[in-house]
Amino acid sequence: MKLFSCSNQLSPYLLPLYGRKNIADLRRFDEVLANFRRLFGGSQAHVVSSPGRLELIGNHLDHNGGKVVACTVNLDILAAFLPNDRQQIRICGNGRSTVTLRLDDRQHHGRSAGLVLGVVQYLQQNGYNVGGFDAYTDSVIPTGAGVSSSAAFELAVGAILSALYNQGAIPAETLARAGQYAEVNFFGKPCGLLDQSVIAIGGAVLLDFADGLRHTRLALPSDPVPVLINSGGSHSQLSALYAQIPADMHAVARFFCRQRLVDVPPDAFFAAFDAVVRQVGELPALRARHFFTEQARVQQFADMLSPTAERPDDARPDIEHPDIAKLISLVDASGQSSLCDLRNCAADEHDTAIADIISLAHSLAPCAARVHGGGFAGTVLCLVPRMHLDAFVSAAAQQLGADKILPLRLRSLPVTVL
DSSP, X not given: OOOBSSGGGGGGGHHHHHSSOOHHHHHHHHHHHHHHHHHHOOSOBEEEEEEEEEEXXXXXOGGGTOEEEEEEEEEEEEEEEEEOSSSEEEEEESSSOOEEEETTOOOOXXXXXXXXXXXXXXXXXXTOOOOOEEEEEEEOSOTTSSSOHHHHHHHHHHHHHHHHHSTTOOOHHHHHHHHHHHHHHXXXXXXXXXXXXXXXXXXXEEEEOSSSOEEEEEEOBSSSEEEEEEOSOOOTTOXXXXXXXXXXXXXXXXXXXXXXXXXXXXXXXXXXXXXXXXXXXXXXXXXXXHHHHHHHHHHHXXXXXXXXXXXXXXXXXXXXXXXXXXXXXHHHHHHHHIIIIIOOSOSSTTOOHHHHHHHHHHHHSSOEEEEOTTOSSSEEEEEEOGGGHHHHHHHHHHHHOGGGEEEOOBOOOOSEEX
């Protein structure tokens, strides 16, 4: 863990963090360090980068023991930080409210403070050291848009505490579970472990939640290119709709005397589908059908990608894969299943924003388009063949606004203290 005073020292980290070297990124480093000095003093500071994530395929499977292919991306929360001796955590910056929290606090004021308190409590309860620190953050991860801005914040806090007070030795899964604990208990969102796990592990991974957390590192091809389209709506106030999906899936699992759908044989479910509809309800049955068909698509998608070495910086995101059309068709089928069976593409019957963007994307290029993340609002993920990328981005920007269109790059590093 190093101390930095200017962006020139941080230049070697640009490529692994953002997939490019750009003067704007260097200026951002300088601004973060300057704001930290202005607010907290000191001529140098440590730096942490915590990325957002894409769920490529596997929508709403993690909470029922399913599989997901996901990856970290070049959008991140960047923070300069130093320890303090006041037994207090102070965090300020853009994107979130200012946090001032004592380590012995048991109550919090505000969502950001709650996420910090949740991470602190989980680490304390599991025998890890915690201590005070000051941090200034700068986030370029859109909030409420399904790219996991909250999870990135949680993992940044956990990584800082690991680096300062635990010799950087807190395991990735523990950091992920600390973030999940904070989100469930202090943010009121009954999330699975997907978002936090991807950010803690880094790169492109197949995550299997059937028995704890297992992951297989994958290499994504550079073609097709992921593009996020923001619908303009936030899902941050739609937790009840989000929570109903795992509740419905669990209800179907209980029909088979199981706790999770992953423990129900697919053949048994499909054979009893009509009975499930009658006794549990049509929507829970459709959502369970999505679980089983999506599981199969996830495995096909993962089987097409080459596993890489376990070190995140050994991942090869630029390999070429011959069957781009098959990758696109699997993700597009996932989108149709989310639209028709999972039913997480609209907050109410009058909301057509997500469906309209999916239709528009299909009209612009032979691409995949699916609701991203928890759904009901937020973003649509498109996988666009590179040969069509420029035309696709230009046409989408003309129709929806350039600020709504975001081509992304894979990031091989997890949450990282530089």
